[in-house]
Amino acid sequence: MKHALDELTAYLDGALAPAERAAVEAHLAACGECRAARDRLAGALAALARLPAAPAPSAAFEQRFYARLAAERGARGARPGLRDWLTWRWAAPALATAAAATLLVVTTSRQRSHERALAEHLDLLESYEVVASVGAVETSEDAEVVAHLDELEGRP
Structure with a gap:
């Protein structure tokens, strides 16, 4: 399939x-x-x-809408056509x-974008125990420390 x-x-x-x-x-x-x-x-x-559900229009909304539409058509001198069939x-x-x-x-x-961010830091996620033992990794310098710890442990 x-x-x-x-x-x-x-x-x-x-x-x-x-x-x-x-x-x-x-x-x-x-x-x-x-x-x-x-x-x-x-x-x-x-x-x-x-x-949330859309609020219901007021009782006079439809009347006001069609009155305004008719007034605008009259002001433009519009002829009835396809646009008359297409209403709201x-x-x-x-x-x-x-x-x-x-x-x-x-x-x-x-x-x-969240998945992409996780993928970019997958190496840190794989070394979570090391990262957790160091504390919060907040800056690029912190990430370099973690990378050096990986090197010391013999990880690629």
């Missing part, structure tokens, strides 16, 4: 057929890359679920989807 990245959203939503779900689960059991992507997506979905009722779901996608990208990039 190819990577299951395209099926992860449906998998997390419980929208896959049983056979598809079993195939995705089998792939996830063997593929760390897809498991990591699933975990990132699940985290983003959980963050979206924690957002149709644009709102698209805007909500764009906001959710933006949040997903931001969440993913933050996690990746």
Whole structure:
């Protein structure tokens, strides 16, 4: 099976057929890359679920909106056309989807920058006992001390 990245959203939503779900689960059991992507997506979905609900518009909002729209059309002398068919009722779901996608990208990039920082300091993490015995490593000089301790212990 190819990577299951395209099926992860449906998998997390419980929208896959049983056979598809079993195939995705089998792939996830063997593929760390897809498991990591699933975990990132699940985290983003959980963050979206924690957002407060949008406040309901006032009772007169729709009337004021369409009155203003009609006034602006009259001021411009606009002719009825395709733009008349596209109203905020149709644009709102698209805007909500764009906001959710933006949040997903931001969440993913933050996690990746954290993973990148960990990878850059992997040598220190591997020598955690030595680092912990020295104390907090706060500066580059501290990191050099740890590196020299590794050399004294015969580590590469």
